[in-house]
Amino acid sequence: MKLSAHYSKAIIIITIFVLLAGGVIYFFTINRLGRNLLDRDLTEEFDEIVDYVNLNNKLPKQGDFEDDQRVFIKTNQVRIPLRFFDTVFNRSGEKKLEAGRAISGLVSVKGEHYKVLITESRQSTEDLIQLIGLITLVLLVSLLLILFVTNRYILNGLWKPFYQTLNKLKTFNISDNEGVFLVGDKVDEFNELNQAVHTMSSRVKNDYQHLKQFTENASHEMLTPLAVITAKLDTLIQDETLRAEQLDQIHEIYSSASKLSRLNQSLLLLVKIENNLIDNAELLNLGGLIGQKMRQFNELAVAKDLHVDDKVDDVIIMASKYLVDILLNNLFSNAIAHNVEGGQFIINLANNKLIVQNSGTGQPLDPNRLFERFQKGKKSEGMGLGLTIVKNICNLYRWKIVYSFENSLHSFEISF
Amino acid sequence: MKLLIIEDEKALRDNIINYFNGDGNVCESCNNLATAIDKLYNYDYDCVLLDIGLPDGDGFAILDYLKTQMKNEAVLVISARNSLDDKLKALNIGADDYLTKPFHLAELKARALAIYRRKAFNSNNKLTFNEISINLMGRTVSVNNQPVSLTRKEFDILLYFIANKGKVISKNAIAEHLWGDEMDMHDNFDFIYTHIKNLRKKLLDANAHDYLKSVYGIGYKFATL
Numbered sequence: 001m002k003l004s005a006h007y008s009k010a011i012i013i014i015t016i017f018v019l020l021a022g023g024v025i026y027f028f029t030i031n032r033l034g035r036n037l038l039d040r041d042l043t044e045e046f047d048e049i050v051d052y053v054n055l056n057n058k059l060p061k062q063g064d065f066e067d068d069q070r071v072f073i074k075t076n077q078v079r080i081p082l083r084f085f086d087t088v089f090n091r092s093g094e095k096k097l098e099a100g101r102a103i104s105g106l107v108s109v110k111g112e113h114y115k116v117l118i119t120e121s122r123q124s125t126e127d128l129i130q131l132i133g134l135i136t137l138v139l140l141v142s143l144l145l146i147l148f149v150t151n152r153y154i155l156n157g158l159w160k161p162f163y164q165t166l167n168k169l170k171t172f173n174i175s176d177n178e179g180v181f182l183v184g185d186k187v188d189e190f191n192e193l194n195q196a197v198h199t200m201s202s203r204v205k206n207d208y209q210h211l212k213q214f215t216e217n218a219s220h221e222m223l224t225p226l227a228v229i230t231a232k233l234d235t236l237i238q239d240e241t242l243r244a245e246q247l248d249q250i251h252e253i254y255s256s257a258s259k260l261s262r263l264n265q266s267l268l269l270l271v272k273i274e275n276n277l278i279d280n281a282e283l284l285n286l287g288g289l290i291g292q293k294m295r296q297f298n299e300l301a302v303a304k305d306l307h308v309d310d311k312v313d314d315v316i317i318m319a320s321k322y323l324v325d326i327l328l329n330n331l332f333s334n335a336i337a338h339n340v341e342g343g344q345f346i347i348n349l350a351n352n353k354l355i356v357q358n359s360g361t362g363q364p365l366d367p368n369r370l371f372e373r374f375q376k377g378k379k380s381e382g383m384g385l386g387l388t389i390v391k392n393i394c395n396l397y398r399w400k401i402v403y404s405f406e407n408s409l410h411s412f413e414i415s416f
Numbered sequence: 417m418k419l420l421i422i423e424d425e426k427a428l429r430d431n432i433i434n435y436f437n438g439d440g441n442v443c444e445s446c447n448n449l450a451t452a453i454d455k456l457y458n459y460d461y462d463c464v465l466l467d468i469g470l471p472d473g474d475g476f477a478i479l480d481y482l483k484t485q486m487k488n489e490a491v492l493v494i495s496a497r498n499s500l501d502d503k504l505k506a507l508n509i510g511a512d513d514y515l516t517k518p519f520h521l522a523e524l525k526a527r528a529l530a531i532y533r534r535k536a537f538n539s540n541n542k543l544t545f546n547e548i549s550i551n552l553m554g555r556t557v558s559v560n561n562q563p564v565s566l567t568r569k570e571f572d573i574l575l576y577f578i579a580n581k582g583k584v585i586s587k588n589a590i591a592e593h594l595w596g597d598e599m600d601m602h603d604n605f606d607f608i609y610t611h612i613k614n615l616r617k618k619l620l621d622a623n624a625h626d627y628l629k630s631v632y633g634i635g636y637k638f639a640t641l
Contacts, residue, residue, distance in 0.1 A: 223496040224425050227518035231431035234521040237584045237634050247633040254588040254634075261518050278500065299607060322500055 004155045008147055015143055023136040027129055034125030035101065039084050042103035045070075045118050046082070053107050059114060071117040072107075080106035080115055089121040098123045161185040165194055172201060174208050212271060219268045226264070229257050266385040270373075273323070273392045280320050281397075286416075287314040287349055289321075293328045294347070300336045301345055310347040315354075317416050319397050327393045330386040331356045331412060344409065357411040364405030371401075417532055418460075421445040422452045422475065423467040423494065432465065435521040436528075439582065449473045453481055461489050463532045465524070466511070468495040468502065479509045490531040494519070520589035526579040545578045546640065547624055559622035569594055570615040577628070577638035586635040612636060 052060045059072050082105045089100025099122040107114050185191055233254055272278055290312050301308050335345055335358035343359035369375050371391035376384035394401040400415040419436055423429040424447045433443045446452050449472045468475040482489060493511040495502060503514045512531035543550040547560050555571055557564045576593055587605045616628045629637045
């Protein structure tokens, strides 16, 4: 739930409670006030009657006036305490009963006792209460309406810069060169947030740039010493006095040096792909490239006595030839290197899908770790960067690569 | 062949000179841009080996210089930067080939010779090694004027050996020459063995001398007896 929704939910609940409570308090207060007023009126009237009786020594006329009715009832009771009570008021000439308030008391005229009952209509008080109730209700509804509108238009407007910042953060790419550009706002908190985001992103980018630079420089700096090692070895083996064991040692150094240089090149390539530094994309006929690649690899496949089965249609893709070359090299090298003697090597290119399958040892690979750096099979002679590079090339061009293991075939499927 | 080696790393420079010397080559060297331009201004060379990363500027300036002076040296660029852009840039402004560090001296020599021959003889030339004669354009080989049919790989190996005649060439260098960086062939030397065995057999069948020697554990040597 959005913050504004949480906020309005709280506000609405509070508002309803406050207004309802207010209504109830109003109701009781008005009721009480009205009753007090009526009671005072009734008392006054009763007093008037008592005064009249004392003065004239007779009962006043029983009357049915507009708003009050007086009734005298002869009674044997000697004492009737002055009492107020709610009753009904039957307005003469109207059938409708109204709420009423009455006072009963005792007057004595010439030794005779009369119970006096004065009833007054409470209609006006009721009307007032109804009116107040109505006003409260209208207030409630309009307040809710106002809250809704406020939320919808004003609050959302207020939060807009926040969502802009959020979107910028979501699309934040550490390897993008441009910084996170955030617009200023009239809300201090958002400005502060933007400032913090800006500072943070610049710092992260900066660090990342340094790291990248470091990787690149370190890799480059390693190449010259490697070149020196190789050149020294090339010179060293010209020495005819070297013994076989020494030559064996030299051969090992050669292999390690060349492994190191390939590792270096792979890491540099990864840096380049990840930073999108290879941008010479062109339209390529993948089918043609695969054909060429197959011829290159044919020798290897024949040596392992593999059954090569390729169905290759013409598929045109937009990519860098250099990277596609590397992608195919890595996939095909793997498919052959991890194959078994007399195994299968299947290539299928159709409907914008490239499927490379090979037989191998019976174990499926862990699809979660397969594409991670330096993950390699126990028997692999490689560095464990081949598939990482493949994955990164696919990511670069937004191709989807999926690994599966069916019918004891390892299968890599790339959807273009 | 008269060479100018422009390389600031002394160890590497010395080894290159050492490797190229003899075989009728004359090597001069320098370690910075200024001296290189000075030398190129004063002398003509057949081939220039140029390191792009020099202490006083990048080697592209030399290519620019050669271009504006309309000099005809074959230039082989050596670079620690394996970047496609750099490679294309170098080739565009007049380099004849581009080699990334680290490299084998045998590879360097083979490439330097190749671009030199291409420049000097307009690639329409024959390369002769005693009784073996190679038509570089038509990629054909004959021994004592009898044609020998070689596969593409065998032809490449033969050319590579002749360029590095008299030198021991490691299996690693041959593997990299034949398959490049791309294929993960580097620890598999059986293929080289097969190709070389076939090449040797074909040459012997054509009554060539047995120039190919296996050097135990490390590689091969192609040399006159």
